[in-house]
Amino acid sequence: MAVVEKALRDAHGHLSGADPAKPLEYQDPNQSLRILGFWLFLATDMLLFGCLFATYLVLRTHTDGGPTAHELFDIPGFTAETFILLTSSFTGGLATLAMRNRNRKQVLAWLTVTILLGLAFVGLEAQEFYKDVLEGATMQRSAFLSAFFTLVGTHGSHVSLGIVWMFSILLQVAKRGLTQVTARKVFIVNLYWHFLDVVWVFIFTVVYLFGVVM
Amino acid sequence: MPDALRQFADTYLMWQEGPMIWISDVLILLTSIGIVATLTYFKKWKWLWREWLTTVDHKKIGIMYLIAALLMMFRGGADGLLMRTQLAAPGMHFLDAEHYDQIFTTHGTIMILFMAMPFIFALFNIVVPLQIGARDVAFPYLNAISFWLFFFGALLLNISFVFGGSPDAGWTSYPPLSELGFDNGPGENFYLLALQISGIGSIATGINFLVTILRMRAPGMTLMKMPLFTWSVLSACIMIIFAFPALTVALALLMLDRIVGTHFFTILQGGNPMMFINLFWIWGHPEVYIVVVPAFGVFSEVVATFARKRIFGYTSMVAALLSISVISYFVWAHHFFTMGAGADVNTFFAVATMAVGIPTGVKVFNWLFTMYRGRIRMTLPMLWTIAFVPCFVIGGATGVMLAVAPADYQYHNSYFLIAHFHQVLIGGVVFGMLAGMYYWWPKMFGFKLDERLGRWAFWFFNIGFYVCFMPQYALGFMGMQRRMYTYPADMGWGTLNFVSTIGAYLMGIGFIFIVAQVLYSIKYGERDLTGDPWDGRTLEWSLPSPVPHYNFAVIPTVTSRDYWWTLKEEGRTDEIKPKPEDIQPIHMPKNSGRPFLMGVLFFVAGLGFVFNWHVLAVLGLLGVVVTMLRRSFEYDDEYYIQPEEIQHVESALGRL
Numbered sequence: 037m038a039v040v041e042k043a044l045r046d047a048h049g050h051l052s053g054a055d056p057a058k059p060l061e062y063q064d065p066n067q068s069l070r071i072l073g074f075w076l077f078l079a080t081d082m083l084l085f086g087c088l089f090a091t092y093l094v095l096r097t098h099t100d101g102g103p104t105a106h107e108l109f110d111i112p113g114f115t116a117e118t119f120i121l122l123t124s125s126f127t128g129g130l131a132t133l134a135m136r137n138r139n140r141k142q143v144l145a146w147l148t149v150t151i152l153l154g155l156a157f158v159g160l161e162a163q164e165f166y167k168d169v170l171e172g173a174t175m176q177r178s179a180f181l182s183a184f185f186t187l188v189g190t191h192g193s194h195v196s197l198g199i200v201w202m203f204s205i206l207l208q209v210a211k212r213g214l215t216q217v218t219a220r221k222v223f224i225v226n227l228y229w230h231f232l233d234v235v236w237v238f239i240f241t242v243v244y245l246f247g248v249v250m
Numbered sequence: 251m252p253d254a255l256r257q258f259a260d261t262y263l264m265w266q267e268g269p270m271i272w273i274s275d276v277l278i279l280l281t282s283i284g285i286v287a288t289l290t291y292f293k294k295w296k297w298l299w300r301e302w303l304t305t306v307d308h309k310k311i312g313i314m315y316l317i318a319a320l321l322m323m324f325r326g327g328a329d330g331l332l333m334r335t336q337l338a339a340p341g342m343h344f345l346d347a348e349h350y351d352q353i354f355t356t357h358g359t360i361m362i363l364f365m366a367m368p369f370i371f372a373l374f375n376i377v378v379p380l381q382i383g384a385r386d387v388a389f390p391y392l393n394a395i396s397f398w399l400f401f402f403g404a405l406l407l408n409i410s411f412v413f414g415g416s417p418d419a420g421w422t423s424y425p426p427l428s429e430l431g432f433d434n435g436p437g438e439n440f441y442l443l444a445l446q447i448s449g450i451g452s453i454a455t456g457i458n459f460l461v462t463i464l465r466m467r468a469p470g471m472t473l474m475k476m477p478l479f480t481w482s483v484l485s486a487c488i489m490i491i492f493a494f495p496a497l498t499v500a501l502a503l504l505m506l507d508r509i510v511g512t513h514f515f516t517i518l519q520g521g522n523p524m525m526f527i528n529l530f531w532i533w534g535h536p537e538v539y540i541v542v543v544p545a546f547g548v549f550s551e552v553v554a555t556f557a558r559k560r561i562f563g564y565t566s567m568v569a570a571l572l573s574i575s576v577i578s579y580f581v582w583a584h585h586f587f588t589m590g591a592g593a594d595v596n597t598f599f600a601v602a603t604m605a606v607g608i609p610t611g612v613k614v615f616n617w618l619f620t621m622y623r624g625r626i627r628m629t630l631p632m633l634w635t636i637a638f639v640p641c642f643v644i645g646g647a648t649g650v651m652l653a654v655a656p657a658d659y660q661y662h663n664s665y666f667l668i669a670h671f672h673q674v675l676i677g678g679v680v681f682g683m684l685a686g687m688y689y690w691w692p693k694m695f696g697f698k699l700d701e702r703l704g705r706w707a708f709w710f711f712n713i714g715f716y717v718c719f720m721p722q723y724a725l726g727f728m729g730m731q732r733r734m735y736t737y738p739a740d741m742g743w744g745t746l747n748f749v750s751t752i753g754a755y756l757m758g759i760g761f762i763f764i765v766a767q768v769l770y771s772i773k774y775g776e777r778d779l780t781g782d783p784w785d786g787r788t789l790e791w792s793l794p795s796p797v798p799h800y801n802f803a804v805i806p807t808v809t810s811r812d813y814w815w816t817l818k819e820e821g822r823t824d825e826i827k828p829k830p831e832d833i834q835p836i837h838m839p840k841n842s843g844r845p846f847l848m849g850v851l852f853f854v855a856g857l858g859f860v861f862n863w864h865v866l867a868v869l870g871l872l873g874v875v876v877t878m879l880r881r882s883f884e885y886d887d888e889y890y891i892q893p894e895e896i897q898h899v900e901s902a903l904g905r906l
Contacts, residue, residue, distance in 0.1 A: 069388050069465055076457040076491060083495035087532075091503065091514065091525055098520025100513075175512050179520030182512035186503065200875070204882050217885070 059136055060219040067220035074224045078231050081194075085235050088187045089242060096246075098179035105180070105247030108173055110164065114244045117160050118236065121195075124153035125233035128226045135222045140214050143222060147206045150229065154199045161192045184243065191239060194232050201225055262413055270349075275412050304841040306390035307799055311397050312375030313694055316687065318401060319369035323680075325408065326365050327761055329357035334718075334754035337747050340739040350735035351418035352437065356411070358421025363445060364404040366541040366675070367452060369683040371400070373544060374459055374483050376694055377686075380790035381477045383468025383808065385801045388461040390839040391887070396451040396458065398849030403448030406856050410440035414860065417441035420733065422530060423504070425515035425523045430508050436860050442505045443856035449497050450852075456490030459483055468789070470808035477788045477812075478554075478567055482547025485571040486540050489578055493536035500529035509859065524589060531582035538675065539578040543571060545682020546613055549635050552685050553617045555786050556632040557624025560812055563616040570609035570616075577606050587658045596655040603653035607646060614639060629784070630704040634685035637712050641677030645670060648723065663733075666726025669719045676715060684764075692783045696795045697775035700767050707763035714756025721746035721753075787815035792826050794903045800836045803828035803896050803905075827905050830897055835890040842887070848877050 054063045062068045096105070128150045134142035165185070168174075175185045205221045212218050259265035263275065289295050302310060332353050336345045345353065375393070379386055387393050410416045417437040419428040428438050463484045467476065476484075503514040504526060513521040554561045561567060583591065583599040617639065626632065648670040652661055661667055692698050725746050730737065737743055776783075782791040792814045793801065806826050810816045817823045855870025857863070900906045 069461060072465060073389060073457055073461045076460060080453050080457070080491055080495050083492060084499055087496050087499035087529055091499070091529070094522060094525050095514070095520065098522070100518075100520040102519075175506075175510060177519070179513045179516075179522065182506070182514050182521075186506065186512070186514075200879075201882075204879055208883065212885075221882075 054216070060138065060214065060216060061135070061223040064216040064220075067216055070220060071224060071227075074227060078227065081231065082235075085187075085190070085238075088183075088190060089238065092183040092187045092243065095179040095183040100178040100180075102178040102181065103168075103171065103173040105184075105243075106250075108168060108171075109244055109247045110167070111248060113160065113164050114240065117157055117164070118240050120153050120157045120160065121233055121236050124150045124157065125230050127153065128229040132223055132226045135214060135219050138214055140209060143209055143214065144206060147202060147209070147222070151199055151202050151206070154195055154202070154229075158192060158196055158199070161188070165189070188239060188243065191232065191235055194235075198225070198228055198232060202229070264412070264415055271412065278412060299843070300841070303846045304394075304843045306386075306394045306839050306841055306845075308375045308379050308387050308390065308393060309694070309797060309799070311393055312372045312377075314397060315368040315372035315375060315400070316694075318404065319365055319372055319683075322360050322365040322368065322404065323761070326357050326360040327758060329353045329360070331754055331758055333357065334751040336735060337737075338751040339748060340737050340741070340744045342736055345735065347735045348418065351420075351733070352416035354733055355417045355420055355423075355437075355441070356407070359407060359417070359441060359445070360404075361675075362421065362537065362541070363448060364400075364407065366679050366683075367448070368400055368404075369679075369687075370486065370541055370544040371396075371452075371455055373479075373548065373683070373686045373690065374455070374486075376690055377790060378459060378462060378480055378483050379466075380693070380793060380797060380801060381480050381788050382463065382466065382471060383789050383802060383806055384462065384466040385805075385836065386839065387458050388466060389458050391842060391845065391881070392454050393458055394842070394845035395848055396455040398845045399451030399454075399852060400448045402849040402853040402856075403444045403446075403451070406447065406853060406860075407440055407444035410437055410444075414440065422527075422534070424530075425504060425507070425521075425526050426517050428504065429516050430511075431516070439505070439508060439860040442501050442508070443859050446498065446501045446505070447852050447856055449494055449501070452490055453494045453498075456487045456494065460487040460491065463487070468802075468805050468808050471813075474565070474568070475808060475811045475813075478550035478561060478564070478571075479544070479547035479788075481568050481571055482543045482550070485575040486543045489536045489540045489543070489575050492579065493533045493540065496529050497533035497537075500526055500533065503529075505859070509862065524586075527586055527589070528582070531585045532579075535582045535585065536575075536578040538671075539574055542674065542678040542682070543574060545638075545679050545686070546571065548631075548682045548686035548689065549617055549638060550613075551788065552631040552635045552689055553620045554812070555689075555784050556627045556629055556635075557621045558627075558785070559620055559624045560787075560815075561616065562619035562622075563612070564811065566612050567616055570612045573609045574606060577602060577609070581606065584653055584655075584658070587655045588662050593655075600653050600655040604650055607650055610646060614643060629688075630699065630701060630708065631685040631689040631784075633705070633708050634681045634688070637708070638677055638681040638685070641673060641681065641715070645673030645677050649674060661726060663731055664726035665722040665730045665732060668732050669722035669726060672719050672722075676719075689784065690790075692778040693781075693790055693793075693795050693797065697771060697777050698783060700771045700775055703763055703767035703770055707760045707767060709760075710763060711757050711760030714753045714758075714760055716753065717756060718750050718753025721750045725750075782814075785818075787812040789814055792817070792823070794905065798899050798903070800838060800891055800896065803900050804832045828896075828900055830906060833893045833896050833900075835892055836896065837888055838891055840887050840889055844877050844881060848874060851877065 055065075056063060058068075061071065127146050131143050131146035131150060134146055173181055175182050202225050205218070205225050209218050209222060214222075256265075264271050289298060302314065305311065332345065333350065336342050336350055375387070378384075407417075414436040417423070417440055418435075419433055419438055419441075423438065423441055426432060463476075463480055503512075506512045507514050507516060507521075513519040515521050515523045515526045517523070550561055550567060580602040581599055583589070583595060584603045587596050587599070617635075628636075648666070652658055652667060652670055688699055688704065725743055728743060728746075729741070730743050730747075737747075778795045781794040783795070784791070789806065789808070790797075792806070806813070814823075814826070817826060851870050851873035853870075855867050855874065858865070858867025858870055897906060
């Protein structure tokens with residue numbers, strides 16, 4: 037706090053004055069401000085998912101004689117999705133680590149791996165949804181399916197947007213190298229990515245595991 | 251061809267609805283032509299674009315919010331007067347049931363989301379950075395996006411009136427009534443999309459101001475030295491961040507039900523309508539505190555300034571604000587005690603609801619104790635503050651009556667409830683926002699609003715308020731339910747309803763006086779040359795009015811609460827004036843047209859969803875993604891104001 041206040045005193049229009057003792061993405065107070073803002077955004081997004089989970093839990097058993105969770109969920113399928121997404125979160129973390137070490141090449145490489153894993157995840161999920169729909173398990177069939185597709189689909193569309201976003205940041209790092217600004221962007225997109233991973237852990241537990249066990 | 255035209259006019263322009271719609275169409279057309287012609291005649295298009303539509307300056311954004319809020323107060327008020335006219339006597343046919351449904355829906359929706367919200371955001375924007383010694387909010391570009399999302403959301407809801415048809419399922423829009431099977435017009439879609447779009451903007455505002463307050467305060471201004479208005483904004487932002495996502499989900503799921511055909515809230519295929527009602531009020535109850543808490547902040551500033559005393563019980567004021575923001579999450583089920591959740595659930599929510607009265611009571615006593623033995627000046631902001639106290643206390647007491655769950659089975663959805671929430675929302679929010687508007691008006695525009703016309707407005711509005719709403723408590727006890735468009739003569743409700751209608755018109759006259767007051771004061775209002783017309787206490791009054799666009803030439807270092815007052819007391823006001831050697835280049839964000847464009851694109855997407863024109867919806871959303879990517883690739887978005895320019899401005903203001 038004292039550092040920020042010193043920075044504020046120096047001038048500030050936004051804030052200015054760098055602190056080299058901090059990690060690259062936090063050195064410029066303007067960037068650290070954005071990281072805090074992004075954390076708050078994640079809080080709102082977490083609540084959004086919280087409401088969708090609550091809705092799913094309320095409607096989970098409302099199958100109206102249609103397919104149940106037990107009949108629908110494909111264990112190898114969602115296990116593969118889980119491993120792929122968890123791995124992508126790890127490679128995303130490696131990209132952040134490489135950014136801290138100012139290794140641009142590694143950042144680009146790990147971001148690419150993360151994006152590819154993300155694409156694989158989205159592909160598998162789309163395939164799963166497609167298979168469900170062929171079996172007559174559509175969103176319109178029952179309240180349970182409405183809630184299932186909406187919760188998992190919202191996560192999937194978050195991942196898809198994340199892929200587009202991460203790719204745009206990859207281009208920016210490739211073009212501009214690792215500056216305080218691009219470092220902050222790499223950091224934030226990975227925060228988002230880890231957050232989606234955490235949400236998936238809950239989807240894996242609450243939706244899929246409960247679904248096949250209970 | 252005429253046939254196609256006729257069909258278009260009937261489907262979208264509701265031409266078959268009769269003269270009221272025709273008159274509205276003509277008036278809207280004439281007003282639009284008038285605005286375009288005026289801008290063209292005075293060659294103001296470039297000015298409008300450069301100074302306003304592309305601005306990222308928090309002060310200008312605040313002024314735009316204020317103008318929008320006043321316009322929406324007019325629209326919502328006109329709806330209210332139409333309703334009161336219809337109810338003035340038994341068996342009236344001034345409006346039919348369908349139109350009445352539409353009008354109470356738009357009245358509620360507009361007053362909460364498009365009047366109260368922009369009004370508080372106006373004050374957030376205008377006041378907070380100045381009070382904490384900052385040059386702008388944390389994310390000025392995002393702030394502009396928030397405004398334009400609000401603006402185009404409001405436009406989307408308002409346009410429904412003459413294009414496609416208004417929503418008519420109540421401002422709460424409960425399913426299954428609001429489902430496709432019962433309400434297949436585009437009106438309900440307008441409601442869902444308009445709230446969704448402006449809601450995204452509100453979440454962004456919450457994040458923006460929380461970061462601003464936590465991280466951009468002037469050196470020395472610790473949290474406990476912060477002015478109470480800023481504290482109230484902090485409290486409101488916490489609630490916005492935690493409440494609005496629930497609204498987003500409620501609206502999105504209902505929209506999926508209506509557009510995709512899912513079954514979240516239908517009765518068929520396992521849907522559960524109560525889930526919507528829970529989600530809606532998990533947002534909805536914090537929402538009423540979101541709008542009233544900033545009003546509490548205004549009262550704290552006004553009382554201290556005009557009683558010329560430091561606020562009584564500052565620490566307890568802060569504690570009260572924060573505990574209100576926490577308790578607000580544990581009261582939502584009191585909106586539907588009659589759901590049948592059982593005694594345990596109802597007891598929990600009843601007790602939590604009554605508990606809100608404790609911190610609120612603390613605040614009321616603190617304001618009274620601040621006034622006690624103060625040298626009170628009866629200016630307009632102070633008048634509204636003093637009128638607020640009894641009004642809010644009665645409204646709060648009837649609220650505690652409603653909180654008694656078993657008794658609520660009797661009051662539920664009766665006019666008793668209507669009278670209660672109008673009393674807390676008008677007495678709390680509207681009085682508070684008007685007090686805030688009068689208080690900070692000189693800071694925004696450099697002149698005071700005329701005192702004499704303001705007093706006329708005050709008395710008309712206040713007397714009108716009691717005449718309008720006190721009879722409604724009685725009507726509630728007599729069995730009159732909300733949202734009924736007419737009633738038979740033998741119920742015996744005629745006299746009280748007629749009195750209530752007279753009160754509503756008195757409030758309308760009060761509003762006209764406010765408009766007259768603004769217009770009169772633009773020309774004749776007392777100019778504020780000192781920057782401190784009220785003998786204020788906080789940092790914003792140390793600046794000239796209106797404030798230069800960079801706010802502070804040199805950021806002050808704060809050493810006490812009510813710092814500006816301390817400086818005045820100790821005769822040290824010169825210390826806060828900039829010295830030439832201290833002035834450094836100021837880093838500022840550049841203006842951008844993209845937030846406005848994003849608003850337009852969201853509007854286009856919204857319109858696409860409303861009418862199920864999927865191509866338009868997809869094009870709009872793609873446009874939004876493209877504008878976001880363009881922003882991501884934008885690096886040259888800031889510039890420096892050079893010290894010479896600052897010195898020039900400051901010396902012209904006589905501050906160097």
